[in-house]
Amino acid sequence: MHYSDYKTILSPQNGMNLYRGCSHGCIYCDSRSFCYQINHDFEDIEIKRNAPMILENQLRRKRKPCMVGTGAMCDPYIHIEEELQMTRQCIALIERYGFGLAIQTKSSRILRDLDLLKAINEQTKCVVQITLTTFDESLCRKVEPNVSTTLERFHVLEVMRNHGIPTVVWLSPILPFVNDTEENLRGILDYCIQAKVRGILCFGFGMTLREGNREYFYAQIDRFFPGIKQKYIQAFGNSYVCNSPNHHHLMAVFKEICEQHGILWKPDDVFAYLHGFESKDQQLSLF
Numbered sequence: 001m002h003y004s005d006y007k008t009i010l011s012p013q014n015g016m017n018l019y020r021g022c023s024h025g026c027i028y029c030d031s032r033s034f035c036y037q038i039n040h041d042f043e044d045i046e047i048k049r050n051a052p053m054i055l056e057n058q059l060r061r062k063r064k065p066c067m068v069g070t071g072a073m074c075d076p077y078i079h080i081e082e083e084l085q086m087t088r089q090c091i092a093l094i095e096r097y098g099f100g101l102a103i104q105t106k107s108s109r110i111l112r113d114l115d116l117l118k119a120i121n122e123q124t125k126c127v128v129q130i131t132l133t134t135f136d137e138s139l140c141r142k143v144e145p146n147v148s149t150t151l152e153r154f155h156v157l158e159v160m161r162n163h164g165i166p167t168v169v170w171l172s173p174i175l176p177f178v179n180d181t182e183e184n185l186r187g188i189l190d191y192c193i194q195a196k197v198r199g200i201l202c203f204g205f206g207m208t209l210r211e212g213n214r215e216y217f218y219a220q221i222d223r224f225f226p227g228i229k230q231k232y233i234q235a236f237g238n239s240y241v242c243n244s245p246n247h248h249h250l251m252a253v254f255k256e257i258c259e260q261h262g263i264l265w266k267p268d269d270v271f272a273y274l275h276g277f278e279s280k281d282q283q284l285s286l287f
Contacts, residue, residue, distance in 0.1 A: 009055040016070040020046035025146040027220035034212035052089040071104030104129035108148040131170040135187030157195035173207035180244035199264030205250040206243035
């Protein structure tokens with residue numbers, strides 16, 4: 001790991017990434033793409049020096065509270081978070097200044113900060129977002145080797161449900177010829193139903209590949225799934241979007257089950273929920 005200096009932590013859209021790079025080793029990770037200009041080894045984590053102090057200065061200057069999002073580009077609970085606790089420090093500031101939080105992770109380490117997540121949700125809104133891609137645990141260990149398994153992430157969703165913290169699942173990516181089956185989809189959706197998730201973000205059944213992550217993905221595919229790389233080359237060439245041959249069928253199943261159980265599934269609706277700041281004080285004043 002190494003430190004770098006930054007002037008801001010919050011983006012203009014109120015997104016926050018405290019680290020650059022990742023140690024989870026997911027074979028499909030789009031953040032490896034060269035377009036993100038990570039000019040160091042992906043596993044050599046870049047840490048934003050003095051991030052909590054910079055974040056506090058930015059929160060103080062905000063005219064009114066809003067939702068702060070984190071986890072889109074780098075998981076806030078990668079392994080070094082256990083030592084550095086930067087995510088915890090920043091969540092504590094978000095709670096102190098009365099902001100909402102939409103936090104995305106694949107790690108059960110988030111349970112360490114349950115006290116802060118509950119505190120935020122009591123005064124405004126905290127949404128925990130969990131990525132689920134692969135129902136089969138042994139397959140999960142190949143596709144997402146250094147992170148909590150799908151079952152462990154499901155347990156996180158259950159804990160959040162039991163504490164009244166709303167959740168959203170990212171059903172992405174689904175790898176063509178690997179886990180693009182109805183059995184996989186129904187297994188994940190059953191977890192979502194049991195956990196009473198508020199919404200599921202699904203942008204289609206497939207994945208994206210571009211320079212940087214394509215090379216890494218193909219190397220791992222060759223390692224774990226011999227012969228599958230050639231199917232990708234024949235089916236997709238150098239295309240950015242690689243949709244599963246089962247896309248239309250899986251999408252029909254997905255929509256039907258979500259609507260049966262009152263789960264938000266249209267991306268615009270889910271993002272509107274994630275970005276919508278809610279003040280419990282304002283809600284109480286209505287009564």
